[in-house]
Amino acid sequence: MEDADKAVEAEVEKIKNTLIDEKELQKVKNKTEAALAFEDMSIMNRASSLATYELLGNAALINEELNKYHSITRTAIRSYAQQIFDVNNCSTLYYYAEESQIK
Numbered sequence: 001m002e003d004a005d006k007a008v009e010a011e012v013e014k015i016k017n018t019l020i021d022e023k024e025l026q027k028v029k030n031k032t033e034a035a036l037a038f039e040d041m042s043i044m045n046r047a048s049s050l051a052t053y054e055l056l057g058n059a060a061l062i063n064e065e066l067n068k069y070h071s072i073t074r075t076a077i078r079s080y081a082q083q084i085f086d087v088n089n090c091s092t093l094y095y096y097a098e099e100s101q102i103k
Contacts, residue, residue, distance in 0.1 A: 001096070
């Protein structure tokens, strides 16, 4: 468990200290755009999205959603990661199964 925890911590440190590859970021943006396009093909999904934005205070925000995804930068991701992944905010729980259950 400790080895797995250290491996996760190492990956988090990489996210905090290096810029992600531009190609990877573009791939995620493309997948998000495709997901949003297919999601809105259903009237029910479109109505649900509109209702969600209306609850947030402005149904017209649905028209800005894709632009917000496209405006995300590599440096912004690194900056947010440095804010979010603070070691002082971390709690780790090791959950072990009883040996009698392991076969």
